Amino acid sequence: MLDRYTKGEIGAVWTDYQTYYTWLEVELAVCEAWVELGEMSQKVYEDIKTKTIHTLSVDRIHAIERSVKHNVIAFLTHLAENVGDNSRFIHKGLTSSDVLDTALSMQTVAAANLLISLVKQLENVLKQKAFEHKNTIMMGRSHGMHAEPITFGLKLANWYSEMQRNRERLIQAIKWMRYGKISGAVGTYAHIPPKLEEIVCKKLGLIPADVSNQILQRDRHAQFITTLAIIGSSLDKFATEIRHLARTEIHEVEEPFTKKQKGSSSMPHKRNPMRSENICGCSRVLRGYALTAMENMALWHERDISHSSAERIIFPDATILLYHMLTKMINVVENMQVYPENMKMNMDMSSSVQLSQKVLLLLVDAGMRREDAYKKVQCYAMESINSRCKFIDLILSDEVIYGYLKTEDIQALKTDLSGDYVKHVDYTFDKVFGDDLNRIVDFLL
Numbered sequence: 001m002l003d004r005y006t007k008g009e010i011g012a013v014w015t016d017y018q019t020y021y022t023w024l025e026v027e028l029a030v031c032e033a034w035v036e037l038g039e040m041s042q043k044v045y046e047d048i049k050t051k052t053i054h055t056l057s058v059d060r061i062h063a064i065e066r067s068v069k070h071n072v073i074a075f076l077t078h079l080a081e082n083v084g085d086n087s088r089f090i091h092k093g094l095t096s097s098d099v100l101d102t103a104l105s106m107q108t109v110a111a112a113n114l115l116i117s118l119v120k121q122l123e124n125v126l127k128q129k130a131f132e133h134k135n136t137i138m139m140g141r142s143h144g145m146h147a148e149p150i151t152f153g154l155k156l157a158n159w160y161s162e163m164q165r166n167r168e169r170l171i172q173a174i175k176w177m178r179y180g181k182i183s184g185a186v187g188t189y190a191h192i193p194p195k196l197e198e199i200v201c202k203k204l205g206l207i208p209a210d211v212s213n214q215i216l217q218r219d220r221h222a223q224f225i226t227t228l229a230i231i232g233s234s235l236d237k238f239a240t241e242i243r244h245l246a247r248t249e250i251h252e253v254e255e256p257f258t259k260k261q262k263g264s265s266s267m268p269h270k271r272n273p274m275r276s277e278n279i280c281g282c283s284r285v286l287r288g289y290a291l292t293a294m295e296n297m298a299l300w301h302e303r304d305i306s307h308s309s310a311e312r313i314i315f316p317d318a319t320i321l322l323y324h325m326l327t328k329m330i331n332v333v334e335n336m337q338v339y340p341e342n343m344k345m346n347m348d349m350s351s352s353v354q355l356s357q358k359v360l361l362l363l364v365d366a367g368m369r370r371e372d373a374y375k376k377v378q379c380y381a382m383e384s385i386n387s388r389c390k391f392i393d394l395i396l397s398d399e400v401i402y403g404y405l406k407t408e409d410i411q412a413l414k415t416d417l418s419g420d421y422v423k424h425v426d427y428t429f430d431k432v433f434g435d436d437l438n439r440i441v442d443f444l445l
Helices: 008-014 016-036 042-053 058-068 071-089 096-132 152-177 194-203 219-246 274-295 306-335 340-348 353-365 370-387 391-396 399-404 407-415 425-444
Strands: 137-142 145-151
Touching (some): 008 016, 008 096, 008 306, 016 096, 058 071, 096 219, 096 306, 145 152, 219 306, 353 370, 391 399
Antiparallel strands (some): 137 145
16 A cells, blocks of 8 residues: 555555565464474474574565565565574474465454544544534435425434444454464364364364365455445445535535645645545545455366455555545544535525425315425425425415415415424434433533
8 A cells, every 4th residue: 555545554554564564373283283282392393483483584585485475484484594493393284374364364454453442433533423413404405406404413314323333344354354374275274173273263263164175255345344345335326425515605614724735736726635635536446445355256176366466555545545434534534624604605506495395285275185285395496496485485375385384384485494394303313312312412512
């Protein structure tokens, strides 16, 4: 992944050194298991550990690999150079994928735990902002057109709920990646006892696969990468909405724009939503990685290595990229500018046509046939849109409609353009936030 997008501790999970160190952890766990099974002395194990744990050299492994053209053999050759005669006990009974797949599981879980932490941070920021704008009235839109009023808090509560589902998805995906295999070539345990696999996986914090061939099956990996793509697509959705609401013609919400920030090389007035656009672009890459991960599921017979080259790219890149996206989205939500006065102004642009369904239902409840009521209401709604005359004034000028409406209905239509639409916000918030409701309200007050 580009240094530009590699932030915080996530990059450290995937360095060449950390990868080889994780391979070494697997090899040492196998040696330790052989000791427990009585096939290796504690003295030999301590000698191997002492001579490898502090002497790992990425440069030397790469130099050997240029000659032997095999990364695991290069790694083992380097270990043997440092260990000497006792190196014959290293990698005993294993195949390369025992080490590679088990280590990949360990690195993936480590990276995923960092992502979980950021998902929780984003949830917390969304929750705080949702309560802050719980009653901030704005126009709801469908098909890009004015529909009926909502609150900005409801929009954010929706995002919060989606991120909760994403966290659950990620936890489930981690569960299926928390597996290792030490079953030898083609998975038959021909040269190692199954008990050794149990011991090794327990030491490494993994679960032994119920069955494997030469590799762990790639449906696990496809689920994990696809989950990252789904989370990225949620962030894409949030960022796209912020970009829309930031448009000059709407200007209800915009991402933070710092004092010294520049939006355009040619137009000093521009405040481009660059963070949100960056998130949208990165999400496209993640979705491509999901397809690659699914393509990796179908390998020849007990294995080939067509998946290997792809995974060297998609696992580091996907986790690093999502970490970058989550970090950006947390910053955007936490510091975004919200303009309630513009929300009200945009609602007024509709000349009260947002009341069309309310009028329709009042007429139906009063006894008018729905088809007739719909036709009348639509007629005046179209006239209001075209002429900019207030929809309610046009409605009340129709003697037939006026005759169906009660005095209190007429008064409500004239004075309350949003009340009915947001009267159940508390109900929705209680469903979304549950027991946290009172605590959050108290915090904001």
